[in-house]
Amino acid sequence: MGIFKKLGWFFKQEKKRYIAGILFLLVADIAGLVPPRVIGILADLMNDRKLSLNLLFTWVGLLLGAAIVQYISRYGWRNMIWGGAATLERELRSRLFGHFLKMDETFFQRHRTGDLMAHATNDLNAIQNVAGSGILTFFDSILTGGTTIIAMMIFVDWRLTLVALIPMPLLAVSARVLGSRLHRAFGESQAAFSRLNDKTQESVSGIKVIKTFGQADEDIDDFEKIVDRTIDINRKVYRIDSLFDPTTSLIIGLTYAITIIYGGWLVTTSTITLGQLISFVSYIGTLVWPMFAIGRLFNVIERGNASYDRVYELLGEKSLIKEKSNATDHLIAGDISYHVASFTYPDDEETSLRQIDFDLGAGKTLGLVGRVGAGKTTILKLLLREFDNYDGEIKIGVKNVKDYTLEGLLSSIGYVPQDNFLFSTTVRDNIRFASMDKDQDEVESAAKQSAIHEDIQGFSRQYDTLVGEKGVSLSGGQKQRLAISRALITLPEILILDDALSAVDAKTEAEILTNLKADRHQKTTIISSHRLSGVMNADEILVIDEGRIVERGTHEQLLTLNGWYAEMWRRQQLAAQLGVGGAEDGAE
Template identity: 85%
Template sequence: MGIFKKLGWFFKQQKKRYIAGILFLLLVDLAGVVPPRVIGILADLMNERRLTTRLLFMWVGLLLIAAIFQYLSRYGWRNMIWGGAATLERELRTNLFSHFLKMDETFFQRHRTGDLMAHATNDLNAIQNVAGSGILTFADSILTGGTTIIAMIVFVDWRLTLVALIPMPLLAISARILGSRLHQAYGESQAAFSRLNDKTQESISGIKVIKTFGQAKEDIDDFEGIVDRTIDINRKVYRIDSLFGPVTSMIIGLTYAVTIMYGGWLVTTHMITLGQLISFVSYIGTLVWPMFAIGRLFNVIERGNASYDRVYQLLDEKSLIKERSHATEHLVAGDISYHVAAFTYPDDEEVSLQNIDFDLPAGGTLGIVGRVGAGKTTIIKLLLRQFDNYEGEIKIGGKNIKDYTLEGLLSSIGYVPQDNFLFSTSIRNNIRFAAMDKTQDEVESAARQSAIHDDILNFSRQYDTLVGEKGVSLSGGQKQRLAISRALITLPEILILDDALSAVDAKTEAAILTSLKEDRSRKTTIISSHRLSGVMNADQILVVDDGRVVERGTHDELLALNGWYAEMWRRQQLAAQLGVGGAEDGAK
């Protein structure tokens, strides 16, 4: 019953609702003791040949009143208890989703998407069932059993009641033994479901790659293997769960056998009437539900308990990014002063950045170049406060970025990564995602700045065109330019393009950079690029290698150094003259 204790905070919060629901259950059970008693009285009246039409209608009328009373009371408990379960579900879903949005990048590196989805669906449903069918089963089994046993004592015979209840301890013993095994089995079952969810999500997301490399059969075989293992684990759950029914049926059978033998003797010795025995047998029929409910209750409780532990393990995790109590929410603007002595990714031993120092005046443009894995994106991640565990200090406007709230910092930055994400909605809504109040003119202005406006006009529905999940209907270059439009429409003080032009051709890249230079002359821009033509007009260019700045200066100054930058410039210029190495924006 530990899950009820764990959910104690919620039951205290909703105590009026659940007290009302349990009272309605009690009224249902009190009305439920009437029919067996009435049937017994009618049986005695018929046996004694004293049943008249008036008495028949009177007792049948009482049955009808009891039925109507039960109907109204059932509506009451359903409204209260199921309403409470829905409230818990809403609160848990909101808390978990909000928690996901607050967590840092490290959290999502540790937990796969499919696993998080399993927590947000299957596990929350199991917890909700505790507050719904779990409370119902627990309370109703006690109330039904209690009122029925009292009715058996009051209306029939206390000796027969005690004898009939002799097999009951067997039910408690079996429930305890099977319940502990169920808890472990359900934990394994929920974990297996998460693995299956992971595989499904991964395969659907990578369907193009799977088909392109002809790995469909192998992926199906892998999926079937996970399904088979999941089924094997669930079979164990079902085997344990299925034992509750036979055990309960055996105990009920023993109860009926004891009742008929001892009750029959009491009738023959005239200690009770035949009608009372009939009522008693009917009451035993009423006790069948509480007996079976114990099996169902342990099913719900153990599944909910295992799911609760899994969900709250996530909720107990804390983001490594912590806002300071005095943090300001004002929009961020001003010079950027970036001084990081060292940074190492969590759970990684190798230093990723060392001695990264630069100052960028407000309105200036910084270019960051280097080979793949050199540390360009890591520099940007620290500026975006995706990690705070670095030695050094980063300031904007003379103020440490840790002294801004995350919302205040990020609302001032327009960030466009190379691997951008588009939502399954219209092009218009994707562009104005961060500012849904923007007008059509403002949407089109942002699209023109990123050189995507003409492409959109060629679509059949233009700005109402649905881009499909993750922008599947668009080319790589179109997705990148849409993402740039989305960043520009918020008029950010700082624009960061993290290799965000890698999928567009050189001509389009030049058009976009020219537009940005004209429209953002007083605002700061940071461009990370593998294509040097993207940063050649920057006020300052950093060449990064192995997490260090190995060269810095303007385009002309770096060419004069005749180092890595100059060598890469000559190679890329030669490639451009030969017509190779350029991105094809129209390829889908």
């Protein structure tokens, strides 16, 4: 019953609702005692030939009244208890979703998307069932069992009641033994479901890659192995769970046998009447539900207990990015002062950045270039506060970035990552995602800046065109330009393009950069690019290699150094003249 204790905070919060629900349950159970007693009385009246039409209508009216009371009471407890369960589900879903949004990148590296989805769906449903059917079953079995046993003692015979209940301790023993085994089995079952969810989500997301490389059959085989393993684990759960009902049926059978033998003897000795024995047998029928409910209760409790532990293990994780209590949340502006002596990713032994020092004046443009894995994106991640565990200091204006709230910092930065994510909505709503109150003129202005407006005009429904999941209906270049529009529409003080022009042609790239230079001449821009033409007009260009700045200067200064930058420039210029793609083998 530990899950009830774990959910104590919620039951305390909703105590009025649950108290009312339990009272409705009690009224319904008391009303349920009337029919067996009335049937016994009618049997005695008929046996004694004393049943008149008036008495018959009186007792039938009492049965009808009890049925009406039960109807109203059942509506009451369903409304209260199931309403409480829905409240718990809403609260936990909101809490878990909010937790996901607050967590840092490290959290999502540790947990796969499918696993997080399993926690947010299957596990939360199991916890909700505890607050709904769990509470109902627990109190209904106690109240029904308790009131029925009391009625058996009062209306029939206390000796017969005690003798008939002799098999009951066997039910408690079996429930305890099977319950502990169920808890372990349900934990394994929920973990298996997470693995299956992971595989399904990964395969659906990567379906194009799977088909392109002809791995459909292999992926199906892998999926079927996981399904088979999940089924085997669930079979173990079902085997244990299936033992409850036969055990309960055996105990009920013993109870009926004792009742017939001992109760029949009591009737023959005139200790009780035949009608009382009939009532007693009916009461035993009422006890069948509480007995079976114990098996159901342990099923719900153990599943919910395992799920609760899994969910709260997630909720207990803390983001490595912590905001200061006095952090400012106003929009930021000013020079960028970036001085990082070293940075190492969590759980990584190798240092990713060393001695990264630069100052970028407000309104200036910085270019970052270098080989794949050189550290360009890592530099940007620290500026965006995706990680705080570095040795050094990063300032925007006069304040350290750690002195701003995340909302204050990120609302001032327009970031376009390497991997562009578009939502399954219209082109318009994707562009104005960060500011849904923007009107059509502002949307079109941002689209024109990123050279996507003419493409949109050619779409079937123009700005009302649905882009599909992750922008599946768009080309790579169109996705990138839509993502740039989304960043530009917020008029950010700092714009970061992290290899965000890699999928557009040189002409479109030049058009976008020209638009940015004209429209953002007083605002800061950072461009990370493998195509050097994208940074050639920057006020300063940093060449990054193995987490260090190996070259720096303007485009002309770097050409005179005749180093990596100059060599890559010559390669890319030659490739452009030959009409082939840029020399991307040496750059990110």
